[in-house]
Amino acid sequence: MKNKTSLMVLPGIADVHVHLRVPGGEHKENYHTGSAAALAGGITTLMGMPNTAPPIITMETWQTAQKKANNESLCDVALFAGASITCMGELPELGRHAIALKLYMDLTYGELRVDGLDNLARIAQLWPREKVLALHAEGDSVKTGIDLAAKYHRRVHFCHISRKEEIEWISDAKKQGLSVTCEVTPHHLFLNEGDAKCLGSLGDMRPRLAKQSDVDALWEHINSTIDCVASDHAPHTLAEKQNSENPPPGVPGLESTLPLLLTAAAEGRLSYERLIILLAVNPRRIYGLPEQPDTWVEVDPQASYIFPDHELYTKCGWSPFSGFPVKGRIRKVVLRGKEVVKDGIVHQYIR
Numbered sequence: 001m002k003n004k005t006s007l008m009v010l011p012g013i014a015d016v017h018v019h020l021r022v023p024g025g026e027h028k029e030n031y032h033t034g035s036a037a038a039l040a041g042g043i044t045t046l047m048g049m050p051n052t053a054p055p056i057i058t059m060e061t062w063q064t065a066q067k068k069a070n071n072e073s074l075c076d077v078a079l080f081a082g083a084s085i086t087c088m089g090e091l092p093e094l095g096r097h098a099i100a101l102k103l104y105m106d107l108t109y110g111e112l113r114v115d116g117l118d119n120l121a122r123i124a125q126l127w128p129r130e131k132v133l134a135l136h137a138e139g140d141s142v143k144t145g146i147d148l149a150a151k152y153h154r155r156v157h158f159c160h161i162s163r164k165e166e167i168e169w170i171s172d173a174k175k176q177g178l179s180v181t182c183e184v185t186p187h188h189l190f191l192n193e194g195d196a197k198c199l200g201s202l203g204d205m206r207p208r209l210a211k212q213s214d215v216d217a218l219w220e221h222i223n224s225t226i227d228c229v230a231s232d233h234a235p236h237t238l239a240e241k242q243n244s245e246n247p248p249p250g251v252p253g254l255e256s257t258l259p260l261l262l263t264a265a266a267e268g269r270l271s272y273e274r275l276i277i278l279l280a281v282n283p284r285r286i287y288g289l290p291e292q293p294d295t296w297v298e299v300d301p302q303a304s305y306i307f308p309d310h311e312l313y314t315k316c317g318w319s320p321f322s323g324f325p326v327k328g329r330i331r332k333v334v335l336r337g338k339e340v341v342k343d344g345i346v347h348q349y350i351r
């Protein structure tokens, strides 16, 4: 894995949980800025979430957004479709085209919230068996999601699992042979509720930051139950975060995910082999993402610095991890044989 200049070569990373804010939130992020931030963070494939304005819940909105993403993105982007009680009839057609379905069981407003067991059951049956049903589920909703996987014999992926009991339920479900997978975010691995107090609105997201005992539980499952790490990159402007009465939850993460995981590997908290499985191998396997030939990321695993080491590409321009000492610098990213990033510069980016 190491070449002669002691750089380490990783496969292109796939981030399966990203909010690109198109359509409707382009002042926070767009496909160009979001994909540039991804590349700067060593991410060559990303999956975009459907909670936009309007939400991506019909074939027409999905098609328009995916076309725009293909035209404007600097890396590969696959868009989720969102499950909505108001648009159930769209699911068969969306199921033929969208990479996966996102279903919000908790804490989301408007058309994307799905509750009621009947509705969940209908969606679980309407969505193609070979494609993933990705759940935003917290607390007891995780149990309901496990029941869905069991009852309908279908693949269920849990987004941003953050609590001890949740990861233990998923561990048990896997032991029973159910087809469940899960992701955790870097902020739930590296921050706790104490950090949330210090960061204020800049440390507020859903699920909220948890107790240190929850953080410890996630690390205990990092080599077993946890299938992948995804950023849940959810940018908002500093003004929205700091100057509004009800700051919106969510923090950016595309540019900090790999440096943080490399730091954990340098500290011996996980192996570099496991890092590759969590960030590249499993995300591609779970969602059936296409391979990217001649694509790799060169990192210097020994380089220590204070994050960030470049002006951030995400349009929101801030990070909850600013000032974090990290170890592991991205030197170069090559996508399909072409150098796209060198020492913090994304070549095709237009400011």
Ligand SMILES: [Zn+2]
Pocket: 017, 019, 049, 232, 234
């Ligand atoms: Zn999210």
